[in-house]
Every structure is written in C-alpha cells, then in structure tokens.
Amino acid sequence: MQRNVHPRLALRALACAAAACALLSGCINLAPAYETPASPVPQALPSAGAATAAPLNATDLSWRDFFVDPRLQGVVELALANNRDLRVAALNIERARAQYGIARAGLFPTLDAGAGGSRSRTPGGVSTSGEARYATQYSADLGLTAYELDLFGRVRNLGEAALQSYFETEENRRSTQISLVASVATAWLQLAADEQRLELARSTLDSQRKSFDLIQRSHALGSQSGLALAQSQSTVDAARADAAAFDSLVEQDRNALALLVGATPPAELLPTTATADAAQLLVPPAGLSSNVLQQRPDVRAAEHALRASNADIGAARAAFFPRIALTASAGTASSTLSGLFASGSKAWSFAPSISVPIFDGGANRSNLQVAEAQQKIQLATYEKTVQTAFREVADALAERRTLAERLDAQRSLLGATSRSFELSQALFKSGASSFLDVLDAQRAYYAAQQTLIGLQLTEQTNRLTIYKSLGGGWSEGAEKNG
Template sequence: MRRARLSRFPLRALACAAMASAVLSGCINLAPAYETPASPVPQTLPSGGLATATPLDMSWRDFFVDKQLQGVIELALANNRDLRVAALNIESARAQYGIARAGLFPTVGAGAGGSRSRTPGSLSTSGEARISSQYSADLGMTAYELDLFGRVRNLSESALQSYFQTEETRRSTQISLVASVATAWLQLAADEQRLALARSTLESQRKSYDLIQRSHALGSQSGLALAQSQSTVEAARADAAAFDSLVEQDRNALTLLVGTTPPAELLPATTTAEAAQLLVPPAGLSSSVLQQRPDVRAAEHALRASNADIGAARAAFFPRIALTASAGTASSTLSGLFTSGSKAWSFAPSVSVPIFDGGANRSNLKVAEAQQKIQLATYEKTVQTAFREVADALAERRTLTERLDAQRSLLGATSRSFELSQSLFRSGATSFLDVLDAQRAHYAAQQTLIGLQLTEQTNRLTIYRTLGGGWSEGADGNG
C-alpha cells in the first residue's frame, strides 16, 4: 500500500512560525488598569504619646535582646509545623505559576514511529497479499494558542500574584509565630514569678501559723486568730498549686509553638529583665508604612490576581486561535527515513468563535468582577484592621508607664502597711485580722505588678507585630 506523502516544509520554517506566533501573542490586554486603592485610614499613625521615637527598621534578632528568648525563637523557626505548611504552600503556588506561565510558550515535542501491516490478497487490488511499512520522525507543536486578547497572559499573571500572596502569607505566619513564641515565653516567666511568690507567701504564712498555734496553746491568742491564720495558709497553698499547674501548661504551650521541647537552658528565669526593645513610631509617621505588613501586601496581591482574572474572563468573548504544526521525515523504509526527498510537514490552524454558550461566559465575567470587588473590600478592611491594631497598641502604651509607677508605689505602701500591722499586732495594739488584711493587700499588689510587667512586655511585642515585624525583615523574614 502506497503511503500518502506530506508536502515538504523545512524545520526552520516551523521554528519561524513558532517565533512569530509568540511575538503576536498578548497583543491586547483586556484586564482593567490596576491602581493601588486609596487608603481608608487617617494619613498618619498615632505618635504613641512619647517624646522619644525609636527606629522601627530592625529584624527580630535586633528587637529581642534576651539571648534565651532568641534561642527559643530560632528553634521555633526551624521546627514549627505551621511554618512548614506555609513554606510548602509556597512551593505549591510556585509550581502552579509555572504551569500557568507555560501556556505562554509553544509546546514542542519530538516523535518517531513506525508500523508494518499485511493486506490479504482478497482485499488487494492486485489479488496478492501485500506487506507495507511506514516510518516517520518529526518535530511538532500542538494546539498552541495565539494569545491575541491576553487570556493566557492574564491567567499567568493571576497565578503569579497568587504565588506572591502565598509568600506574604508565609511571612505573616512567621511574624505571628515569633510574636506568639515570645508571648508564651514571657507568660511562662510571669507565671513562674507568680508561683515563686505564692510559695514564698505560703512559707511565710506557715511560719505565722506556727507562732499563732503556739500562742494559742499558751492562751495568749484566741481560737479566731488561729482559724484566721489557718485560712491564709490554705489560701496560699491553693494559689501555689494553681500557679504550679499554670507553669506546666505554659511549658506545654511553648513546646507546641516551638515544635520541640526547648532545652532547660533556654527557659526563662524568674526575673523582670526586659526581653525586647521598645518601638515607638515618630510623631507624624505616615500610615503608608502599614503597606509593609505582610497581610496587607498579601491582600493587595489577591486584588491584583482578581484584576487579571477579569481580563481572562473578558478574553473568553473573543475568538481563540490555536496552531498545530509538525515537520520531519517520512518513508516506507527505515533506511530511507533520512534520505533526500523524505521531508514532510503539516500545518493546521484552528479558530474557535463563541456563538452561544447559554450565558456561561457572561456569568464567568460577573463572577470575576464580583470577586474583584470582594478582594477590594478585603484589602480595605485589612488596612483598617492594621491601623486599629497599631492605634490600640500605642493607646495602651501611653498609660503603661504611669500604671507601673502607680503600682510600684502601691506595692511600697502595702509593704509598709504590712510591716506596721505586724509590729502593732506583736505589741497587742491591733488584732490579727488587721495583719491578714495588710498581708492580702501586699500579696495582691505583688501579683498585680507581675501582671503589669507582663502586659508592658507583651505590648512591645504587639507594637512590633502590628508594624509588620520590622521593616528590614525582607522577603525571607529572617532579618
């Protein structure tokens, strides 16, 4: 059987056709012109109510001054599972972008094939059985779309912006992780201080109870005083047990955030030393610095992606032109496959024009436009939330110094009151109830001061986090 030959066409002509189609693609972009939305918040951030401003462009290693805390954060960045998932999401988004971008270029493949067939004599024109062979080798381009209206390019742009969004989400996850680890570490330190205070108070109460018990045995103290003293012992014992439980829970929470059990040398000591620097924005700082926040940047990338989706949806209303072509050699014998005169080619353009689709294209466009409006509202809400978080943190900062000073003064006053009540009780000038009241007030003032010191330290973390985790974090977030 004689094999039909294709017309001759040189390989370089196929290459030229592919290059020309690539140049022609993307001539028109139907996506709306993108403009960064106007910021829906005041133009400047609150100053924080402090005269001295500090530099805000620092990495987390510069912000956290406690070496133990730095070590715990480094462990968390290496082991936290949420951060691993965020990093793997980036790999997935990068691959999706690669798939979408591949549509901008022709798909060229090489192929070779051969076949042999036997035709029986009853079907042959000559009445004799015949064996025929055919062999081919070619280089081909399959269904390459000429992107005249930007459909493929906008799909690629949407995938790219989604990839950028995922990267910013990972950065946001990392900043939140750093702040959460530091908060858990500080909470553990505060609860260990509270536990130490409760145990110290319990020991003191037991000594007082022993003295009252001996005095009662001698008849110099009433049964009421003994009962009151015992009640303070039991209350202190209950507090010590409660804080002991909280400390264990704090360690469990820290272990979960870190992703592994932190070594003992990295756990906090029961001190009130500053663990992080204080960041205070200068007066009149533009609220545009909120654009440094990764959640705001992620929201804007999502908005850009939805903008590109509109362009792809609009392009669906226009004709789609696809090219399929191949060039190579064909022969009835394997030995003649690359001989002169065996060249073959094919060129098969196709045009698809939407005529009636039941309104699918129009509905797809409406969906894309609605999604773009949703992403715009989401972006504006993200900016507003960022502004409020910074404003709230700075509003709390304005009063913290005064609250701490007042609490320290209160602690001094309750300490003096407790000492005087003990002296008066020993001289018989007052009842033991006055001593208990003074002691409770002193204990409460100590616990409140520990809580305020924790609030002051976590406020520093909140300011750092709400300002984007430091301007010099960079794309990798590692400072």
C-alpha cells in the same frame, strides 16, 4: 494536507510559525488598569504620648536586634528552624512557584519530537489484486500541538494571576514568621511571669505557715482565740491553692512554648524569674504616616490577591473573543527504515483552527460576573486588612500611653501595702490590733505584688505588639536561618 518539501523549507516554516506565535501572543490585554486603592484610614498614626525611647523603624529592625535577651533570641531561632506551621508556609511557597511555572508555560509553544513505525497485512480476500499485501511505514517529526495565539491576553492574564498568587503566598509566609516570632516571645515572657508568680506564691505560703504555727502555739497557751486560728488556717489553704495553680500554669506555659518552638527548648534558654527589658521599646514619632502599614506582609498579601483578581477579570473577558490554535509538524516518512532520511522523504502539515463562542448558555458572562465579584471581595478584604492593621497599632499605642503611669501607680500602691502589712504586724504583736487586720493587710500586699507582675508582663508584651503591628520581625537573615 501533506506533501513532500525540502527539509530546510520545512524547518524554516515551522520556525516561522513559532516566531509568529511569539509575536502575535498578548497583543491586547483586557484586564482593568490596576490602581492601588486609597487608604481607608487616617493619614497619620496616633501618638504614643511622651516618648520613653528613641523611635526606631520596625521594618528595618530584625528580630535579632529587637530582642536583647540572648536566651529569648535562642528560643526564637529554634522556633524558626522547627515550627511546623512555618514549614507548611514555606512549602506553600514552593507549590505556588510551581503553579506559576505551569501557568507561564502556556505563553510558549510546546514542541514535541516523535518517531514511529507501523507494518500491516491486508488479506488476499479483501485485496483488489487477490493477493495478500504488506505495508510498512516509518516516520520522524517535530510538531507544534494546539498552541493558542494569545491575541486577547487570556493566557497572559492567567499567568499574571498565578504570579500574584505566588507573591501573596510569599507574603503570607512572612506574616506567619512575624506571628510566630511574636507568639514565641509572648509565651516565653508569660512563662517568666508565671514562674515569678509561683515563686511569690510559695514564699507567701511559707510566711503564712510560719504565722499559722505562731498562732497555733498562742492558741494552745490561751492567748489567741479559735477565730484567729481558723483565719490563719484559711490564709494557709488559700496560699497552698495559689501555689498549686501557678505550678500547673508554669507547666502549661512550658508545653505551649515547646509546641511553638517545635521541640523542647534547652533548660539554659528558659527564663528563670522575671526578666528585665527582654525587647527594645519602639515609639513611633508623632505624626508618622499610616503608609508604613503598607509594608506589613498581610497588607501586601491582600494587595497581591487584589492584583490577581484583576487579572482574572482580563482572562474572563478574553473568553468572549475567538481563540486561535495552531498545530503544525515537519518531519520525514518512508516505507523503509533506510529511506527515512533520504531525499524526497520530507513531509509537513499545518492545521490552524479558530473557535468562536456563539452560544454557551451564559457561562462566559457568568464567569465574568464571578471574576468581577471576586475583585470587589478582594478590594473589601484589602481595605479591611488595612483598617485592622491601623487598629492594632492604635490599640497598642493607646495602651503604651498609660502604661508608665499605671506601673508607677502600682509600684506606689505596692509600697503602701507593704508598709501597711508591716504596721499591722507590729500592732498585732503589741496587742493593739486583731489578727484579722494582719490578714487583710497581707492579702492586699500579696494582690499588689501579683498585679505588678501582670503589669510588667503587659508592658513587655506591648513592646512586642507595637513591633509586630508595625510590620517588624522579618529580615533576609531571618529567612535564611528560618
């Protein structure tokens, strides 16, 4: 229907319609009441045994404070600025924010302003008067198009699901940053250890070559057998192979670090040989509540996904109820452009509509079943994420519990093999022992040195694992610089 009304009345009617939309929207929420699931892990984290450092809160400690080596700090900062995976995670946040904006826009009316004009000619042969007729019309209006009254919370729950998805993406970005920081530090420490192994292999090769030269001269004089010469040659070749292998590993470590950083790190930021404590040691106090795992970004992301699936159920339930849409407009119409805003040219229209689901072949019910199944999937995923987090912490603490003893035993073993090697050399020079005893002692000494380097790397990476598994590695300052 269309009729002329006073312009103030028309605008007032449109304003009232918009106000009614806002008041009626979201009267009922059919989503299940959300409750944080019970934790499926023990209430307390395992003990790390005797504490060797003051306990610190990983979630309150930024990566800059955790890493004590300035070179490692510089490499991590480069990675946060250049790593492509972190860039993708940040762009995903922007996309999720925009998607939430789209979903939230459905809560508000859409007002459109338009203006138009038309001119038509009717031939005299079809005109009732027998003469050609010309018709002209101009119009200008402000309209509300198909706005849904969200009486049962369908649009609001869709917006809530989009909001929780946005929060989930933010947490995923934080989780990506924590993983990146830990991966860069691990790669940096691995490079340091392999460079130490390479240096050890090269020094061992030099020592083996000197021994081989001595045996070769002795063999030429007849004081050493061909067996001793062959055995000495085998140790030289084995040392050469080790040195070449570690040289290749060092290059691969540098390539891996460059990929994580997203650029080639400057030489001054690379480790030279073995580094002392590159990161602080965090020891959770005995009886620490496992609720600290709720601060991990991956656990928080899983909970946001669970909340989003909860809201999807509400949207699916609302599909069973009627949907009311409003279309209205107010404006002016005239046959002349000069009379477009003259008195008596005002017009308005109001066209509400209601859609009641009667038969859809079971589509709505199936959509609800999908939403409910997805909610159960997200619940199981959340519980599995918490369990995985607990295991990561428990495994790291279990390794920490024995590391001090293993390192102490390995250092003692290294001292014993060193003395054994020295004694075997002395006995060989005095003629009281064969060169085979020297070779065996040297191999044991070399293996003990390599094992100690590996254990020291394990101890350093264990610090990283505890820090990461407790949710450390994120801070607002890190976000700004990242």
